[in-house]
Amino acid sequence: MAKVHNFSAGPSILPQEVLQKASEAILNFDNLNLSLIEISHRSKNFEAVMERARQLVKELMQLPDGYSVLFLQGGASLQFVMVAQNLLREGGKAAYTDTGTWASNAIKEAKLFGQVDVIASSKAQNYTFIPKDYTIPEDADYFHCTSNNTIYGTQMKEFPDSPVPMVCDMSSDIFSRRIDFSKFSLIYAGAQKNMGPAGTTLVVVKDEILGKTGRAIPAMMDYRTHISKDSMYNTPPVFAVYVSMLTLEWLINNGGLAWIEELNRKKAELMYGEIDRNPLFYGTVAKEDRSWMNACFLLHDPKLEPEFDKMWKEAGISGIRGHRSVGGYRASMYNALPLESVQVLVDVMKEFERVKG
Incomplete structure (x- = not known):
């Protein structure tokens, strides 16, 4: 599989x-x-x-x-x-x-x-x-x-x-x-x-x-x-x-709350680091209040969404569309999500920048 x-x-x-x-x-x-x-x-x-x-x-x-x-x-x-x-x-x-x-x-x-x-x-x-x-x-x-x-x-x-x-x-x-x-x-x-x-x-x-x-x-x-x-x-x-x-x-x-806190911190830093770096995307909330669990972000140009959607789906990514009341994208990074999965999404965002930036 x-x-x-x-x-x-x-x-x-x-x-x-x-x-x-x-x-x-x-x-x-x-x-x-x-x-x-x-x-x-x-x-x-x-x-x-x-x-x-x-x-x-x-x-x-x-x-x-x-x-x-x-x-x-x-x-x-x-x-x-x-x-x-x-x-x-x-x-x-x-x-x-x-x-x-x-x-x-x-x-x-x-x-x-x-x-x-x-x-x-x-x-x-x-x-x-x-x-x-x-x-x-x-x-x-x-x-x-x-x-x-x-x-x-x-x-x-x-x-x-x-x-x-x-x-x-x-x-x-x-x-x-x-x-x-x-x-x-x-x-x-x-x-x-x-x-x-x-x-x-x-x-x-x-x-x-x-x-x-x-x-x-x-x-x-x-x-x-x-x-x-x-x-x-x-x-x-x-x-x-x-x-x-x-x-x-x-x-x-696996080490309790100290272990999972460190893992969740790494996932959040990787995800938000790319959102802030990539000129095609931007975050939706105050940086000091950003959730480690749910990273919400948008494309500056909404017309690019179909192409971005195609790219992340081809990479085996599931479930990042934003809530229906908000739109855009939401990467939910709960405890069981591995750091590897966040890296895959970040790599897709980087490749999208290379193609469309």
Whole structure:
């Protein structure tokens, strides 16, 4: 099979060894002569998977006691609702930053449960930067931010010291770099960018912030329900959890967050170096806020796009067209994407310059 360089924004590339192990488990899991997806989620074999996945998260995040790790369903979009329902008090307010489409969606859902103060936004500038000069109100029930914006290609490089519980949507850059995760009271992330296939959502929550809203919460929407049942209040997405466990093991076995941060830094420097050097292309966001995960760029002459598209497709590159709402190009460089693939794209850009420059 010809090598495909997978820059898909999500569901995204996974390590080959993870895919191999996952495919074997589909046929015969744990030497049971049964498939992973046909055994009981209450079996000791799968309970061990769930427990292992939770422990790997805690190990990578180096979390102190007092946090629970959950694998839920519904994606980050359901977390937009669950966060507000579980943390926004009756008559209280929450503080949000608006840095992209998904942050905007989170704000919209939170408004269903109470007052939401948007304390900073880059919407008027088409989300081309991350706001930095803002004050988090001390009387807010929580502060919500989005660490990486896949559509527009921006990323928070630093996080504020919040006087209230800080919540972060890390769906598209979870486990891509070293962070002081203990600064956050709640983190959530859809698995399908950096951790596994679509179908499960990681939630890490500080236990002490729960149960303070004064509202009745349906069991399925209450984090405490899922904590009490070890993420198995209902049937969990067994395959997505298992592949996430394998991916977390792959990450730790290769050197953890220090290792992947260095690899991701090299990929980003190579990609953005070419965008800045090549006179045919230009980046779309403020340089200091450029995402290591999603490099967004355009051709100065859009009429050249069909020819450029033909060239990168012939090189075995997949998935670099920009989001339909933005256009142009987006090279998503998630953890499992090798440096070699970025080099192939850079070489294509250089050759395109030679032909058209």
